[in-house]
Amino acid sequence: MAMEAQQHQHTAPTGFIRKYIFSLDHKVIGKQYYFLAIASVFLGMVLSWLVRIHLVWPNVHVWGLGALSPAGAPGGVISPEYYLSLLTIHGTLMVFFVLTTAPQAGFGNYALPIQIGAEDMAFPTLNMLSFWVTFLALCALVSTLFVEDGPPISGWTAYPPLSAVGSLAGPGQGMGQNLWAVSIALFCIGSLLGALNFITTTVDLRCKGMTLMRMPLTCWAWLITAILSLLSFAVLFAACVLLILDRNAGTSFFLPSGLLVNGQLQNHSGGSPLLWQHLFWFFGHPEVYIAIVPGFGVISHVLSVFSRKPVLGYKVIVTCLLAIGFLSFTVWGHHMFLSGMSPYSGFLFSIPTLIITIPATIVSLLWLGTVYGGKLRFTTCMMFALGFVSVFVTGGLGGMFLAQPSLDIFLHGTYFVVGHFHMVMGVAAIFGMFAGTYFWFPKMFGRMMNERLGKIHFWITFIGVYCIFMPMHFIGLEGMPRRYSSFVNDLMQPLMPVHKFMTIAALITGAAQFIFLFNLFWSMYKGPKAPENPWESTTLEWTVPSPPPFDNFGGKHPVVYHDAYEYGDVHNGKDYVMQTDPAGQPAKS
């Protein structure tokens, strides 16, 4: 292994394009993914503002929107169909281009090779390709905002027949939906290439002494996520290709006979809309864990660092992550309890869905046990890690209700579901990303972020997300359906004050994210210079300068002697032992 790493040496490019654009350096590619996610998350957030604004002030004129979409938002007033377009693009951006990119491809690309003592990813060219394919995918998705017909209105899940019969089905279902399908297919390719790279790198490029059980939990999380990506994105890719064929080549994978759309009898037969749902959710449920497992890794890691304690139950956490990864492939049917599939399948799917809460609960308890008795340092990073534990528990408990098919009969498709998944995969994963940002920023950019701005950002965000997403659970109990652009016939009108409260909370919480954005860019240039190891952390990225040299270790080959989380025992005035500290146990090769 070490031999291969030695042969892998390459020299730093000097030209601007090879250095910053078509770079092969995992650190640059990691940053590229990170900024792609930052751009996507802010666009997605603005779209969610528009969605929330339309729900409570349907007649308000939004500046500039009329020019962007004269048909969807004439004069800047969002039409009901444009509301659906906005939420489709919001969901797609957030799930794919934020939750799937930054935690895994962003931080993973940046930190994984350094943390395992490698000079780069196993396949640097493949790495570059996977980013640029993902970038093309984002371009295809964003371009739907500018095509004449507007973006698709079928939601991020794109259920056929709505997504498969073309523009007859409604605005955006022509060119917009085609671009959507192409975008997701491209995204799948990018993710598959990335996953191959992550797995190979972790298996092959670990330095001397870095046994699997000495890896930081972040590396375990990225490895497991990569395996999930490899197995699930392949299926989504197939589904997207079939959808593109149904739409453009006259096939009928997802379309049954006798469809009468907009007064026109369709010339399709033999397909099933449920086939799409099975393929989509076979990807879609592991996807939830693709979004959150890297967060598990980061949170386990930083809780240990800032509690000055070894992570409690390292082996148990690894086992739980593996169990979650395996089980995540057996639960997709819980999205389909009421889809018309066999009710016996529904019953069966509910069993692993409930069982998966056991490893998730164990991991949450171990986080609490890690914090217990520690010497907590309340950096912004630590605040977001503690916040992660809180929102993950809150969101996860909503899953106990939705995992039961009989309760799903009432709760399915209501705001309870919206509150649940935003809390558990949206907010929790984003808290993981914030924790990762505040943690690795000094290494990535060689400067410290501003802690005061960071704390302000944390407090508004933490209180804000509870104000936005907790009430969604309440109105879900009233049976309020999601994806309704307004509430006619007085249905649910009494709940409008709750909606107003959530919208105002969303506007404030969203605005607070600009504090983060300012802090990010200001600190990049004006922050105080970062030392090599500002957090007194033990892992390999903190043994190299901030930022690290091109080949990470300056031509040296690190050797690992210790586990990743040796905190607490004070030697020579330090309460931690670097993984590379030769004192103590000998390296295992």
Added chain:
Amino acid sequence: MGKAFAVVLTIITTVSVAIFVSRHWWFPEVASAHGGAMDHQFLETFVGAAIGFILAQLGLAAFAWKYGERKGETRPIRIFPGGAKWLVVLALVYVGSEIILLEFVGQKVWAAMYFTPPAADSLQVQVLAGQFAFYFRYPGPDGKFGPIHTGKIDETKGNFFGIDPSDPGSKDDIVTVELAVPVNKPVELLLNSKDMGHGFYVPEMRIQQDIVPGMEIPLHFTPTKIGKYDIACNQLCGLGHYTMRAFLEVMSEEDYQKWIVEQASLQ
């Protein structure tokens, strides 16, 4: 900072639990025979989840309050008593027993709705969903529905259901825009869609089912309260999705008989 976090988290936990427990926002009053059992199951899950929620959040708050590092402090760290083992056991026992309870006790509702066939004397009504309306068909005196021919649907001629006029089974069928059923009588709906995936959701009845084109999906329930209820489409079906609704009217047996005769005369 840790103390502030503990205070804020305690407030969030208390307010959240208080709002749930106050039942200010809560299920609409149940109006079907199986709904009570479902609400009961929700309550059982709620109690289990609430205990976990309160313990976890307050535990996190307490640790953040207590274990903050002070400058120059030399106190040693403390490992969780018993290590990871007892936490694993706690999770296995607490969540495990919760799961067993919910799966094997709570599945009765699901089984009653989906595993057991509808009562033999159920009133059968066919539902046809399309962008963005529901239509309902009663079988008439012969008790039989004719087939649906989507190609024959012609709204200008009032043929909303795709009925073949020459088909003997369809002759006495009654097509309506409202679903009316007698109270306390089992109903079996046969759900069909002519175009998109739709949903059939009546919160008060505690029923919901996706409607999928190409499949006829049965759904049975027994309404127990006279009243008029919204039927909402709850599966995104296009630009007018939010306008797609109909009414379910639960009537006394006499009113229902009058209503169905009146509807028959309108065909």
